[in-house]
Amino acid sequence: MRLDLLADLNAERAARRGAVVVTDLADGSQRMLRENEAASDALLKSLNVRLRGSKSGVHEHGGKKFFVELHRPPLRIVVTGAVHVSQAMAPMAKLLGYDIVIIDPRDAFATPARFPDVQLIVGWPDNALPSLALDPWTAFAAITHDPKIDNPALKLALDAGCFYVGALGSKKTHARRVEALKQMGVSEAKIASIHAPIGLDIGALSPPEIALAILAEITLYLRKGEEASA
Template sequence: MDRFDTSPETALHWHQQGTGAALATVVETWGSAPRRVGAQLVIGGDGRIEGSVSGGCVEGAVIVEALEAIDAGEARLLEFGVSDEDAFAVGLACGGTIRVLVEPVGKVLSEAMLSELVAARSAREALAYVVNLETGHRELRRGQHPERMRMDRSGFEEDGQTFVAIHNPPLRLILIGAVHIAQALVPMARIAGYDPVIVDPREAFASDTRFPGETIVTEWPDEAVARLGLDPRTAVVLLTHDPKLDDPALKAALEADVFYIGALGSKRTHAKRVERMQDAGFTPEQIYTIHGPIGLDIGAAGPAEIAVSILAEMTAVLRGKA
């Protein structure tokens, strides 16, 4: 998913309202599709929709099938062949095939299972929703499919019948230091699907004027990080150059299971940072996870280009390409 998809939450809400609902999930598609496998569209029994399973070329047919599936109380596996002309109209180079699984809430996808899924998502707990298309068996799995989790990659297992839908928490970026680079990085990260949080006790820096509409925390970094919590879907970026501000957050990040830690500064600055972390008792393996100097070496000059290099490195680490 490009952004955090709230289709399960909406489907549960509409079902509990009594209007009925179905979840339509992309289970297979052509390579140039605008929505990834795992993308979802929720269809209400009254015809309301939220989300998307394509760029618009198959939604109408999916809605019709979903309304019929709600009435019948049965799942449907739909397959659409998209013509070159239709594909071009929604921004694709060529046509292909898309398969969509439609599951009515209640009789097929139980309210209890959907409620458990929604609760886990709210608690930032990663899990997989697994359905066997041959047997109809459905279950939620925790602590399994690590590669799919890391790559955010829903899809079929090798048997061709077991579909695994990955539900990861939203990506989150905790920025320590409301500096110029942060002003460039925050909007870029938001476009890439992150929920950014800016932490800086210096109110002259951490102001709504400098970061309009963003989440700003003016607590000391150790207090802020402890309250926000750290998990495998969180990146921590240290930008202040001030050990009094950076180091408390860095220590918390090193003790947690965040997927990315990046720290601004020269090689000399980073060497001093390494010494401080060694003195604090961290192991070489832990310290090695710090990306410093921060960002991919693209010859960046200026805050905006440095922000690009940071976001690129975060993406590479997240996707296992670093």
């Protein structure tokens, strides 16, 4: 691999953008495609390889063998609510390979003692979220139960195209939330993409079980996003 290509690849990764490296296994020649280039690349199209949803692997085309290596940015989960459920989510998310960030303006909740070794932001989502630069490689869960905190965060997460957006609360709570988001100018299609009630229905009762249900649902949309939505 040429050093300049490796450096370009590392720069894309550091900026949390996806990239694809295509290697001709016969002669070692290589190309690096940035996220937007990968979407329109003729070879990737004919191989039906997409940055999301496909896996890295060897493909044959025109009598040649290519190794197509997909680089996806490290995945993140951003949560509003330094509550019981997110206390359980933090270590579980780490085991699953996610970076997790927890935001809560209530400093009685958001304490390092309750959240050891977790990136914790004591502040309002309007202030905290822009600096985090939510993106399509981020899942977002709103679990404070407080619309003043959750709703502005939900709007930002939907605008950023997070691959999963979920919100805790009963159907009744969610109906009120839907109205509030409409008032805030969020489109109906975006509102409809919110997962509420949050989490897979595994009969979760305890906070760790609810954390498990949320993380299972995030996993489902990460791995089978388009199929899961169908």
